[in-house]
Amino acid sequence: MFPNPILQQVFAYLSLPDRLRASRVSRKWYYNCNDPHLYQDIVLKDLEFNTLLLAMQRVVQIGPRIRSISIEGCFSEFIQNAVVPVQFSNQPPNRPLLFSHIRALQPARRRQEYLKNGFELHNHFSDLFTQLMELGHSTLHTIKILNCDLDFEMTELFCAIACNANSLSTFHYVNNGDKGLHSSGLLQAVVSGSPKMRHFRGLHAGMNDAVLMTMARHWPLLESLTLCSIKSKDVLELTGLISEDGHELRGASPTGTISNRAFWELLCKCKNLRTLEIHDLACVTNRDLALYNSLRDALQDQQTKTARESNKRRFRPYDTHSLRHKHHHRHQHHYPHQPIRQRQLDTSQFDLPGSSLRSLRVTKFITTPLSTPGFHDLTKLFPNLNRFEYATNFYTFNNQFEGVSPEMYEAERAAVAGFMSTQKSLAYDGQWNEPITTEQRLMAGMTTRSNEQ
Structure with missing residues (x-):
């Protein structure tokens, strides 16, 4: 043995x-x-909800000092298969009963349906996850929750993280069938409670100016970040959910917007940012990028002026008379004095916003897309980029601008590709033929109805 x-x-x-x-x-x-x-490093992968809870319960009983938690591909057969009857208030009495998947309901209505069916696993998960967080309160540095179908909105997952995230440096919450953190207040609490954060990835509907400002203040060590801003005037009515009384609600997602002021503040304060994903941010357009560069130029001029003044105060010419006198008495030789050259000012070493970024991904589907001038300004704003991905499609331009033809779109794509090919140190991946999204279909329908009216 x-x-x-x-x-x-x-x-x-x-x-x-x-x-x-x-x-x-x-x-x-x-x-x-x-x-x-x-x-110490917990990996829970491809488990049904009941099995997941049993594994978490056993870990709690063992009581280790947890360093990382990874929950990936976990699912619930009940949630995947559950459909519930829905009856609208204006529905005729003799009309057949309609059914909806439980995940399409409003949170309050979903909670009622879970209780009706005696499904209490969300409460058990909340208790066990909170205990795991408490076990790793001073040692837990990584949480990754990926590709799960467990309806985490019914749990206290994010509350537990906000209360026990003091040592957390990596948090990935990606592709879990929801829009992440809907509450901007709770998202701010997570940011404030995790001052050591370096990697924050995932789409969260609660992202807004207040959250971004909080990140700029509390996350100076941030290295990678995902940003999205789902709310806009054009997509307020895109989300159709069913309420408690059977009414279909529009625009029920409490999302926020991100302004160019907050985005610029983030670039100024997070000097270690290396990787950035930007999904449909309204503050990343040709006009905004030009504004960022003007602010960057003004900041560089100010830093240059300050450095020159400091250089003058620090490096003063020597007293050549006293130097010659000392040299003559010490060595009994006299050499002609050579002027001391003033140190040249190296402006390339200034820590300017955007200089640290190495990898960037930008998607444009429901907000104003970039064109060739925007790509010029983007490469200027992020001069040290090694990789740049840009994803969009023809429908983005067609929904935003009138009279755009496929030929014009292809010409713009070719012009951008030609410019990016001149950036020798930059790997460019232009994904201009992405499939149409659900939001774009709804926007196109809304535009058609408004034109008909």
């Missing part, structure tokens, strides 16, 4: 449910499978 250290190394390669099953083989295996050091 292998010694305990070897057994623990073997068990470390097992998934958490397999490791818990292996603990039933013998006392020795039980001892090694329940060693707290094996549960």
Whole structure:
């Protein structure tokens, strides 16, 4: 039989449910499978909701000092298959009963339906996740929740993070069938409670100016960030949800907007930002990029002026008479004095906003797209970019501008590609033929109805 250290190394390669099953083989295996050091980095992958909760409960019983939590691909068969009857107030009594998937309902109505069906796993998850966060209060640095279908909006996931995120440096919340944090206040609490944050990825509907300003103040170490601003005048009516009384609601998502002032503040304060994803931000247009560059030029001029004044105060010419006198008495030789050259001012070392960025992704589907002048300003604003991805489609231009033809769109794409090919140190990935999105279809329908009226 292998010694305990070897057994623990073997068990470390097992998934958490397999490791818990292996603990039933013998006392020795039980001892090694329940060693707290094996549960410092928790990985829960492709588990049904009940199995996920059992694994979390076992970890809580072991009580390790958790360093990272990864929940990926977990699902609930009940949530995936649950449909509920919906009856609208204006529906005729003899009309057949309509049904809707439970995830299409408003949060309050969803909660009622879960209670009717005796589905209380969300409450159990909230309790267990809070306990996991408390176990790693001083050691937990990474949380990744990816590709799950568990309806986290019904849980206290984000509240637990906000209360126990003091040591958190990485938080990824991506593709979980929702719009992330809807509440800007709770999102601000997460930002304020995690001063060591370096990597914050995922789309959150609660993102607005107040949140971005809070990030600029509290996250000076930030290295990677995802930004989205879903709310705009054109898409306020895109989200159709069903309320408690059966009415269909429009624009029920409490999203916010991001202004160019808040975006510029973020670039000024987060000097370590390396990777940035921007999804349909209304403050990233040709006009906004030109404004950012004018502010950047003014800041550079101010820094140059300050540095020159400091240079003059610091490097003063020596007293050549006293130098010659000392040199003559010390060596009994006299050499002609050579003037001391003033140190040249190196403006390239200024820490200007945007200089730290290395990777950028921009998507444009429901906000004003970029054209060739915008790409010129973008490469100037981020001069040290190594990789740039831009995703859009013809419908973006067609919904925003009148009279745009596919030929004009293709000419613009070719012009941008030609310019970007001159940027030798920059890898450009132009994705100009993305499929039409649901929001774009709705916007096109709204525009058609307004034109007919």
